[in-house]
Amino acid sequence: MTGDPEYDWYVFAVIGMLMLCSFLTRCGYYLFGDYLPLREPVRRALRYAPTAALVGIIVPELLPWQQGAGPTLDLKAAAALIALLVYWRTRSTLLVIVGGMAAYWLLDFLF
Amino acid sequence: MLASRKPQWWPDADKRRLFKAGFFDVFSTLVGTSTWGFVTGIAMVKSGLTELMATLMTLLVYAGSAQLTALPLIESWAPVWLVFAAGMVVNIRFVIFGAAMHPYFRHMTWPRRLWAGFFSSDISFVFFMSRYGDSKEKGTPEQLWYFLGIVIPGWISWNFFSLLGVYMGGFIPASWSLEFAAVLALMAVVIPLIKTRPMAICLLAAGGIAWVGQSLPLRLGLAAAVVGGVLAGVLAERLLRPKKAGGT
Numbered sequence: 575m576t577g578d579p580e581y582d583w584y585v586f587a588v589i590g591m592l593m594l595c596s597f598l599t600r601c602g603y604y605l606f607g608d609y610l611p612l613r614e615p616v617r618r619a620l621r622y623a624p625t626a627a628l629v630g631i632i633v634p635e636l637l638p639w640q641q642g643a644g645p646t647l648d649l650k651a652a653a654a655l656i657a658l659l660v661y662w663r664t665r666s667t668l669l670v671i672v673g674g675m676a677a678y679w680l681l682d683f684l685f
Numbered sequence: 686m687l688a689s690r691k692p693q694w695w696p697d698a699d700k701r702r703l704f705k706a707g708f709f710d711v712f713s714t715l716v717g718t719s720t721w722g723f724v725t726g727i728a729m730v731k732s733g734l735t736e737l738m739a740t741l742m743t744l745l746v747y748a749g750s751a752q753l754t755a756l757p758l759i760e761s762w763a764p765v766w767l768v769f770a771a772g773m774v775v776n777i778r779f780v781i782f783g784a785a786m787h788p789y790f791r792h793m794t795w796p797r798r799l800w801a802g803f804f805s806s807d808i809s810f811v812f813f814m815s816r817y818g819d820s821k822e823k824g825t826p827e828q829l830w831y832f833l834g835i836v837i838p839g840w841i842s843w844n845f846f847s848l849l850g851v852y853m854g855g856f857i858p859a860s861w862s863l864e865f866a867a868v869l870a871l872m873a874v875v876i877p878l879i880k881t882r883p884m885a886i887c888l889l890a891a892g893g894i895a896w897v898g899q900s901l902p903l904r905l906g907l908a909a910a911v912v913g914g915v916l917a918g919v920l921a922e923r924l925l926r927p928k929k930a931g932g933t
Contacts, residue, residue: 575737584759585738592768593746595748595773595776599777604798608787620777621781622887622917622919625878625888626887626918627891627914629914630906630907632872632875636868654872657869674865678865
């Protein structure tokens, strides 16, 4: 509890809804699969949704801009680029996290 | 009667062997998922959740990317329905996994199917389908025990390291900017998905829309990015199809 009941209830409501997300997406087919045929075109289209959503979250975190101030170049974008190069060389998703974090600390120390 | 029911609860040697096979397959990936869980745990407390909230989220939601997606939305007080919608979209892959896995579990009782669904993970789908995807017989006890060998260690290590992150996160100085690891963790999910040209076009479209639309109220830029990204991907797939037959 944070002492701000409005925030507390907001977060608990979000947790409840995310639990519902997990339940519906993970268990939906296990429970009701016999009644839910998933047509091939829909299935194909759905493959793009996670990529689009994750990119939609990542991009504003890496390349933020404010109205009037214009785009601000963040060290995070540079570190993310390095993380991308690390993945390209190593094919390791773990090193994306480790390498990106190390790059960020290094850049933060230098600039 | 009792004797014949007992093996359902306590595995015989054959089932134990398959449980171990699942465990050996999943073992090498546990390092990755544990780190990712640890990062998620830290990110939750760093974004302002209390330890209680973060603990509840870990145990009840059990979906790293949906949790990490929700954090920036929570910080900007996005409406609950939007967080729900974003969580659904990020979790859509489980619908596709579920549709493929369903034939192996349909014979079970509803409560058991509920648990099997809740414990299923990306990794269980990959290993299970590469082992049993072509099996003629679906829903054998061996398949179930192999599945359990993957998901039980996965569940334990994820929650252990996630909670470790939650309770250690408070001791880590803010200057380390460990919340950035959460963004990197999301990148680690997306990057391996970009294997085909339509997927790359989906990424570019969604990224462009999200960048331009980030100052829109209610994080509507995110909703626009999802719609635009899916449309771009489907369209690109349709336009590139003749080439695809020869190439990938």
